[in-house]
Amino acid sequence: MNLDKVIDARYSVRKFKSDEIPDDLIKKLINVARLAPTARNTQSQKIYIINSNDLKDKLKKEQAFKQDFVYTAPSILICAVDPTPYPDPEERGKKFAIIDCTISSTFLVLKATELGLGTCYVGVIDENKIKQVLDIPDKYLIPFVIPIGYPDIKQGERKRKPLEEFYEKI
Numbered sequence: 001m002n003l004d005k006v007i008d009a010r011y012s013v014r015k016f017k018s019d020e021i022p023d024d025l026i027k028k029l030i031n032v033a034r035l036a037p038t039a040r041n042t043q044s045q046k047i048y049i050i051n052s053n054d055l056k057d058k059l060k061k062e063q064a065f066k067q068d069f070v071y072t073a074p075s076i077l078i079c080a081v082d083p084t085p086y087p088d089p090e091e092r093g094k095k096f097a098i099i100d101c102t103i104s105s106t107f108l109v110l111k112a113t114e115l116g117l118g119t120c121y122v123g124v125i126d127e128n129k130i131k132q133v134l135d136i137p138d139k140y141l142i143p144f145v146i147p148i149g150y151p152d153i154k155q156g157e158r159k160r161k162p163l164e165e166f167y168e169k170i
């Protein structure tokens with residue numbers, strides 16, 4: 001698939017088949033995330049991969065994610081980033097950390113689409129509960145998580161603003 005086709009084929013998947021994702025595919029996803037640019041090449045992101053039903057149950061018990069479909073994905077990727085190595089970690093560093101996490105996750109999401117996998121960014125999460133259940137160090141920010149698996153739903157109509165509303169020549 002060329003890049004245009006991958007971008008066209010990506011959509012938010014909220015219903016997954018139960019098939020597990022082979023480890024070699026997960027490694028390909030992590031690798032493209034690793035290749036993404038980061039501010040000052042800080043590379044402070046960390047992706048925690050949740051496969052076990054036991055952990056999913058614990059996260060559900062704590063209501064770490066508000067939407068039940070997240071727990072039904074074969075894997076849940078916790079997209080985390082440590083802002084402390086950036087200059088000014090409380091302000092600009094925090095902003096850059098979240099940008100870096102987002103860019104690398106987007107590489108991952110597009111690669112997943114190319115490999116036939118479905119993903120959904122999920123930002124309605126309880127960051128503290130996730131850290132508590134998974135024992136993730138407090139210094140990490142978790143802007144969103146990405147449930148991932150083989151889609152059990154077809155792509156619907158894409159609702160987007162007209163192109164003309166998306167830019168302005170000034």
Ligand SMILES: Cc1cc2nc3c(=O)[nH]c(=O)nc-3n(C[C@H](O)[C@H](O)[C@H](O)COP(=O)(O)O)c2cc1C
Nearest residue numbers: 010011012013014067120121122123124125144158
């Ligand atoms: C930062 C971010 C946070 C999101 N959070 C959620 C969420 O908590 N739950 C959800 O179901 N979808 C979430 N989405 C998915 C969006 O609703 C979705 O991308 C949008 O409606 C466009 O649909 P599409 O991805 O199918 O093109 C989020 C997307 C982004 C980029």
